Amino acid sequence: MTGVAGRLDSEAISTPVDSGPDLPRVIGFWGGLALIVGITIGSGVFRKPYTLARDVGDPVFILGLWVAFGLVSLCGALAMAELACMLPRTGGAYVYLRAAYGDPAAFVFGWLYLLVTTPATIGALATFFAELLLGLSGADVRAAGPWRVPIVASLTILALTGVNLLGARLGSAVQGALTVVKVGALLLLMFVSFTAAGGSFAHLAPAGGGSNLGRGAASVIWAYDGWIAVSMIAGEVRAPERLMRRVIVVGMLAIVALYVGANVGYFFAMPVEAMAQEAGGVPQRIMADRFGPMGATFIAAAILCSVFGALNGNVLAKPRVAYALAKDGLTFSFLGRAHPRWATPHAALLIQAAVALVLVALLRDFDRLTTYFVVVEWFALLFAVGAVIVLRRRRPEAERPFRTPGYPFVPLVFLIGTLVGLVAIVWGEIDQPTPNYAPVFGLLLAAAGFPVHALWRRAGGSAAQGR
DSSP states (O other), rough: OHHHHHHHOOHHHHSOOOOOSSOOOOOOOHHHHHHHOOOOOOSHHHHHHHHHHHHHHHHHHHHHHHHHHHHHHHHHHHHHHHHHHHHOTTHHHHHOOOOOOHHHHHHHHHHHIIIIHHHHHHHHHHHHHHHHHHHHHOOOOSSSTTTTTHHHHHHHHHEHHHHHHHHHHHHHHHHHHHHHHHHHHHHHHHHHHHHHHTOOGGGGOOOOOOHHHHHHHHHHHHHHTTTTGGHHHHHHSSSHHHHHHHHHHHHHHHHHHHHHHHHHHHHHOOHHHTTTTOTTTHHHHHHHHHHHHHHHHHHHHHHHHHHHHHHHHHHTTHHHHHHHHHHSSSGGGGGOOOOTTOOOOOOHHHHHHHHHHHHTTTOOOHHHHHHHHHHHHHHHHHHHHHHHHHHHHTTTTTSSOOOOTTTTTHHHHHHHHHHHHHHHHHHHHHSSSSSOOOHHHHHHHTTTTHHHHHHHTTTTTOOOOOO
């Protein structure tokens, strides 16, 4: 890294970029709402009920996890709404981390997002999307050639990258259409579940499970992961001081209501023991019992759209972190230049896609990957939400169009709840016959960003001053 940096003009590395006008503000309330709902509601609410029934095995504990981490996520979103209105810039959490903790923490966050967590998240979602698509086409995914799934996943990544290169307005429109499809399908699934023949609220009675709450927490947190992404496009939202708080709060309330309602419906339609046997998917079984094979095919197609929407949302929002990083002089300047014709962060989009394409061929286990990313990303979110407390002390005079209600208790609920959940997840992964140390490796990789930042500064990439 030092050798490469040494051959480059230090001003190109570290000087804040003056690339003309910033990214245009073209996203309104419904576009932002579609983004937060579309990114967050992806595979989790459809894929994880089977995993939760298998690993936790008790409806009371499972619903408790959905409600508890819904509350935790809402508290985090309320704190993030204050930061988004106070600092309505492209980059979201990166901007807040830099303001609260300085350049090293901001660099680590941006570095992880561009080169590690975002490409892998996109790769995982694209792989799952490819499996669903091939399954709907009648292909046996397990019997298919080793490159069929990676090829379909790669083509999907390339297609969505191309769409989002053409502008945030087009990417936002795609996101809005897919969000309507997935929310409509989820509401239909809830209706079918609550009207299922033989359905009973007795299925929600305690079943004596709850022994593997760590894995259960990982599944639920994965389902809620994604709400932070909407803050990353604050620089492209019209009237962000007014709209950002509405987008975040309304979006999170809708997500929690949909998640809890869907899971109550699942348990009404099926006992937890039966859910634990449905490796092919609990929603597919519920729809097949009511409408036959066509019902299962319909909901599988809806899940396909849901995953596609989450994938598009990640491709759209996440490159804005690298864009903001470069604009502040913390990485290569070309990452902070908007495309002259389409006004999008094209360099970050292309790098993100390239790394994701490489990772697609290396993905093996979806559940282990989601656990890995939950630990790394939500550990970073501890510091992002903690920035509310830090900035209240460091910048008490700053204008805050929206203040976190119940401060400081609301952000503390997020911090404590998330920390307890992450400890349970890591312990649950290690404390098993075949320990999974991937979450620990992920945290070590995050910590490695600090010496990387030190090397970057020594090579001539000192950050711009004056935040």
